[in-house]
Amino acid sequence: xxxPVQRPGPARAPAPxxxxxxxxxxxxxxxxxxARAGRAAAAGRSRARAxxxxxAEVDPVARVLVDVPLAHLDRPFDYAVPAAMxxxxxxxxxxxxxFAGQEVAGYVLERAAASQHAGRLAPLRRVVSPEPVLAxxxxxxxxxxxxRCAGTRADVLRLAVPPRHATxxxxxxxxxxxxxxxxGDAPGAAGWAAYAQGAGxxxxxxxxxxxxxxxxxxxxxxxxxxLAAAAAAALSAGRGSVLCVPDGKDVDxxxxxxxxxxxxxxxxxxxxxxxxxxxxRDYLAVRRGARRVVVGTRAAAFAPVHDLGxxxxxxxxxxxxxxxxxxxxxTRETLLLRAAQQGTAVVVGGFARTVEAQYLLRxxxxxxxTAPREEVRRRVTVxxxxxxxxxxxxxxxxxxxxxxxxxxxxxxxxxxxxxVLVQTPRAGYAGSxxxxxxxxxxxxxxxxxxxxxxxxTRPPACRWCGRAHPAWRCGTCxxxxxxxxxxxxxxxAEELGRTFAPVPVxxxxxxxxxxxxxxxxxxxxxxxxxxxxxxxGYAAVLLLDGxxxxxxxxxxxxxEALRRWTAAVGLVRxxxxxxxxxxxxxxxxQALVRWDAGGxxxxxxxxxxxxxxxxxxxxxxxxxxxxxxxxVAALLRLPxxxxxxxxxxxxxxxxxxxxxxxxxxxxxxxxxxxxLVLRVPRAQGAALSDALGEVQRLRSARKLEAVRVQVDPPSx
DNA sequence: AAAACCATCAGT
DNA sequence: CTGATGGTTTTC
Numbered sequence: 001x002x003x004p005v006q007r008p009g010p011a012r013a014p015a016p017x018x019x020x021x022x023x024x025x026x027x028x029x030x031x032x033x034x035a036r037a038g039r040a041a042a043a044g045r046s047r048a049r050a051x052x053x054x055x056a057e058v059d060p061v062a063r064v065l066v067d068v069p070l071a072h073l074d075r076p077f078d079y080a081v082p083a084a085m086x087x088x089x090x091x092x093x094x095x096x097x098x099f100a101g102q103e104v105a106g107y108v109l110e111r112a113a114a115s116q117h118a119g120r121l122a123p124l125r126r127v128v129s130p131e132p133v134l135a136x137x138x139x140x141x142x143x144x145x146x147x148r149c150a151g152t153r154a155d156v157l158r159l160a161v162p163p164r165h166a167t168x169x170x171x172x173x174x175x176x177x178x179x180x181x182x183x184g185d186a187p188g189a190a191g192w193a194a195y196a197q198g199a200g201x202x203x204x205x206x207x208x209x210x211x212x213x214x215x216x217x218x219x220x221x222x223x224x225x226x227l228a229a230a231a232a233a234a235l236s237a238g239r240g241s242v243l244c245v246p247d248g249k250d251v252d253x254x255x256x257x258x259x260x261x262x263x264x265x266x267x268x269x270x271x272x273x274x275x276x277x278x279x280x281r282d283y284l285a286v287r288r289g290a291r292r293v294v295v296g297t298r299a300a301a302f303a304p305v306h307d308l309g310x311x312x313x314x315x316x317x318x319x320x321x322x323x324x325x326x327x328x329x330x331t332r333e334t335l336l337l338r339a340a341q342q343g344t345a346v347v348v349g350g351f352a353r354t355v356e357a358q359y360l361l362r363x364x365x366x367x368x369x370t371a372p373r374e375e376v377r378r379r380v381t382v383x384x385x386x387x388x389x390x391x392x393x394x395x396x397x398x399x400x401x402x403x404x405x406x407x408x409x410x411x412x413x414x415x416x417x418x419x420v421l422v423q424t425p426r427a428g429y430a431g432s433x434x435x436x437x438x439x440x441x442x443x444x445x446x447x448x449x450x451x452x453x454x455x456x457t458r459p460p461a462c463r464w465c466g467r468a469h470p471a472w473r474c475g476t477c478x479x480x481x482x483x484x485x486x487x488x489x490x491x492x493a494e495e496l497g498r499t500f501a502p503v504p505v506x507x508x509x510x511x512x513x514x515x516x517x518x519x520x521x522x523x524x525x526x527x528x529x530x531x532x533x534x535x536x537g538y539a540a541v542l543l544l545d546g547x548x549x550x551x552x553x554x555x556x557x558x559x560e561a562l563r564r565w566t567a568a569v570g571l572v573r574x575x576x577x578x579x580x581x582x583x584x585x586x587x588x589x590q591a592l593v594r595w596d597a598g599g600x601x602x603x604x605x606x607x608x609x610x611x612x613x614x615x616x617x618x619x620x621x622x623x624x625x626x627x628x629x630x631x632v633a634a635l636l637r638l639p640x641x642x643x644x645x646x647x648x649x650x651x652x653x654x655x656x657x658x659x660x661x662x663x664x665x666x667x668x669x670x671x672x673x674x675x676l677v678l679r680v681p682r683a684q685g686a687a688l689s690d691a692l693g694e695v696q697r698l699r700s701a702r703k704l705e706a707v708r709v710q711v712d713p714p715s716x
Numbered sequence: 717a718a719a720a721c722c723a724t725c726a727g728t
Numbered sequence: 729c730t731g732a733t734g735g736t737t738t739t740c
Contacts (some may be wrong), residue, residue: 064740077740100739101718117740701737 053123056086059111062124065139066099066106067154071693071700074152078115080123089124092132092139094164096125107134107157131169133161133287135304137342142302144337150620150692150709151327159323160302165280173281173290176265183236186261188225194218197369205230205310205345208237211367212339214357215349216597218371219380220537220572223349224250224257227312230347231293232261239309239344240292244301244331246318246529248273249515253533254295254314262293270296270303298323301334308342311335315350316357317556317563318529322714330712332356351566351597355559355608358601359615368598376595380569381577384584384593386546407542408499410579414540415503415521421538422525423568424492425548433460434551435474437481441551442472492544493525508532528564537573546582546589554715555613558588562600565592612643614712618685620692621716622676623650624707629674632707635695639680639687647674677716 063076079097081089089095093108103125115121134157142156149156183189183206192198197213204211217223231241243258245251248271255269268282268291285291289306296303298321301311313321313332321331332348339346346366348357360366385406414420433442433451442451444462451460451469459470473480497505500523508514509527517524519535526532528549549561569578569592582589591600609616622632629647638644650673680688692709699706 061740066739068739070739073739079740097740102739115740119740121740 053082053084055123056081056083056089058086059113060086061112061115061121062089062095063109063112064095064097064106064124065109065153065157066097066104067157068099068104069152069154071152072697073700074146074154074697076109078112078117078121080121081111082123085124085127088127088130090130090132091136092134093130094128094133096128098122098125107139109134109139110136129164129166129169131284131287133164133283135287137308138302138304141334141338141341144341145329145334146327147693148333148337148686148689149327149329149711150689150696155326156302156329159299159325159329162279162283162299163276165277168277168281169284171281173285173288174265175290176292177263180232180235180262180266183229183232183261186225186229186232188222188227188229188257188261189232191222191226192229194375195369195371197367201347201369202230202233205233206236208239208309210309210339210343210345212346212360212365213348213369214353214361214366215347215369216353216371217349217351217570218376219351219566219569219578219595220574220576221351221570222257223314223351223570224253225261227254227314227347227349228257228261230312231258231267231310234310234345235262235266235293237309239307240305241294241310241312242300242303242305242308242335242338243293243295243312243314244298244321244335245295245314246320247297249513250314251295251297252515258293258295265291267291267293267295270294270300272297272299298331298334301329301331301338308338308344310345310347311339312347312349315352315563315567316348317350317352317354317559319714326708328710328713330714333712336360350563351570352559352563353597353601354563355601355605356615358598358605361598362602362605370598379574379576380572380595382569382580382593382595383577384580384582384589386580386582386584404581407544407579407581410540410542410577411496411500411523414538414577415500415523416539417521418519418536418539418573419517419522419524419534421531421534421541421568421571422492422496422523422544423528423531423542423564424525424544425528435477435479435481437474437477437479440474440476442474444469493523496523496525506532526568528567531568531571533571534573537576538571539573539576541569541572541576541578543568543578543580543582546580550582550586550588556715558586559601559604562588562591562597566595566597569595612679616682618680618682618688618711619713619716620678620688620709620711621713622647622678622692622707622709623673625705626672626674628705628707629676631704632695632699633676635698636678637691637694638678639684639691641684642678642680642688645677645679647676649673650675 060081062079062081064079065076066073089108091108091110095106095108096103097106138160142153142160146153146156189202192202201211201213227243231243234241243254245254251269251271258267268285270282271279286294287304292306294300294303294305313335316332323329348360348366361368385404411420434440435442442460443449444451444467446467449462451462451472459468460472461468493505493507503521503523505523505525506514506517507525509530513530514532517532517534524532543565549564550557565580572578580589580592587603588600591597608614622629626647633644678688689711696709
């Protein structure tokens with residue numbers, strides 16, 4: 001196919017007249033260059049042919065955001081719109097432009113009558129397609145998110161807009177049927193009545209208002225149905241929704257619930273794993289307004305839903321909501337920024353509650369939606385089996401029984417009525433070793449790194465420095481024996497299978513994850529995050545090795561443990577029971593028993609406030625080679641009240657599980673990766689982001705070595 | 717990555 | 729003063 005827009009337009013006066021009043025620039029270099037080009041061109045070719053195409057009559061200037069990875073170029077550049085591209089170069093269209101001597105991709109942000117740029121404008125080279133893939137409000141959101149994360153718009157755009165697929169683009173998007181099912185008929189609509197503010201939330205959504213809620217779901221809740229009902233309520237008021245969940249399994253559940261609530265054709269699931277054609281087709285269906293309700297994982301937070309009225313994030317504590325690619329935006333933060341920008345309703349929901357969600361309540365920005373105590377008690381009974389620290393002092397062997405008698409009893413009772421879920425901590429922690437007797441994690445004497453086994457015949461070695469410890473001895477109790485603290489879910493399944501034969505044992509975890517299990521009695525062993533949903537709910541839920549879930553040296557360990565436990569107990573059937581094997585004296589264990597994620601989050605929030613940790617403070621990290629990080633520290637213009645901590649070698653700074661891997665050649669101190677932690681009062685958060693962004697632009701302009709900047713890192 | 721820019725300096 | 733040169737800055 002020939003591209004008409006690239007052909008030079010009809011002949012015109014050789015040198016374009018300067019705009020009246022516009023400064024005529026001498027541009028000697030340019031004149032010289034043109035003269036050379038003219039001579040180089042075949043002699044006899046008329047000068048008029050060499051002149052660029054005639055500009056568009058209306059708005060001959062396109063503001064283009066170019067896709068280059070350099071922070072200091074993260075701003076629009078003006079290009080001349082040739083007349084032939086006047087209709088195609090709409091705001092939001094993908095274009096190719098010549099930028100710094102190279103052909104680069106970009107998006108038209110807007111069209112304008114004139115440019116502020118003093119020099120000559122280069123023409124657009126090509127409009128890739130007139131499809132306005134980048135919605136104006138998403139362009140704005142992208143800028144806000146980039147600013148918050150001290151990153152570039154181009155990086156955020158890559159997360160927000162899927163790659164083009166020409167075939168998918170040629171097909172029209174099928175329009176939604178005229179009317180969705182009445183919102184009140186949604187299966188989940190009645191479910192909100194169980195919550196103190198639930199009915200009010202739905203009413204407000206149906207009235208087209210923008211309520212903001214932090215919702216803590218009751219155990220066993222059919223949360224996809226309730227969220228679908230919320231989206232249906234918003235849609236009945238003519239407003240679209242974006243619903244973000246952690247993983248594909250949750251997308252499937254919510255997808256099905258939305259189908260039931262709205263009828264087919266009103267919503268779409270944006271799946272990262274769907275393949276380029278499907279992904280682009282679904283994206284276009286949203287962008288073109290054919291679908292107004294979107295469910296998806298973190299990329300869906302940017303979905304260009306028309307008339308957006310509600311944003312939802314489910315289980316915002318799941319680390320899958322944290323984007324692993326620069327500039328590392330978090331779904332919750334993206335959606336909150338978007339809600340503020342577009343004036344939408346917000347639901348931050350989960351079985352647990354993050355300290356960030358709690359902060360929204362603390363400041364009064366959002367309202368709490370929780371089930372009354374009686375309702376929770378009706379749904380599940382949670383008990384604890386395990387020795388307290390006090391008991392352990394008297395009898396260090398008390399907790400060596402991994403599956404205590406009470407647990408066996410629970411499983412047996414449950415199996416009489418249906419499937420029983422057994423959650424066992426992820427095998428991922430298994431690499432680290434612990435004292436066989438007192439279970440204190442085994443650490444390197446030289447650098448305090450965690451020890452691990454690299455082979456059955458070799459002595460334990462440090463993950464960080466690689467030093468071998470053939471004669472290790474526990475620093476706490478003096479014992480010499482080591483154990484891998486986790487019996488993987490496979491072995492747990494084996495053990496339980498023997499105990500409860502002939503009841504079938506199903507295993508879910510690692511790369512073998514089950515989505516659903518039937519209502520029939522079975523022992524279902526799963527690692528956190530891989531729990532299958534049981535038809536009709538589990539008769540009982542057993543949470544093993546609570547001590548291990550709490551053994552990680554991380555700021556969020558307790559919060560994360562509670563999140564995983566509540567997620568499992570959340571799958572119980574009404575009237576079911578749950579048992580946690582852990583120290584009953586711990587506040588986090590009591591929070592599970594009382595189903596009081598809110599109280600726990602409030603307590604954590606208060607503690608962190610005193611320790612000047614997020615969310616009351618804003619944290620950012622700068623990671624890179626020591627020399628570069630030190631330069632950054634020197635260049636940073638920190639806002640008032642800011643503190644800089646470090647830089648500290650990364651190996652020691654964080655609990656990062658195996659960096660660097662043993663066997664990495666030794667590096668000199670100057671080449672070591674270091675991390676600088678910056679902390680400001682929350683009110684200065686924006687100023688901190690701006691200061692970091694400024695340094696990034698400066699460093700990129702000077703071609704200095706890149707450093708990794710992370711604002712609000714999910715863990716330290 | 718290429719072009720434009722700019723300071724410097726040898727050769728008039 | 730002019731044009732060549734080489735390093736730095738800009739990129740529409």
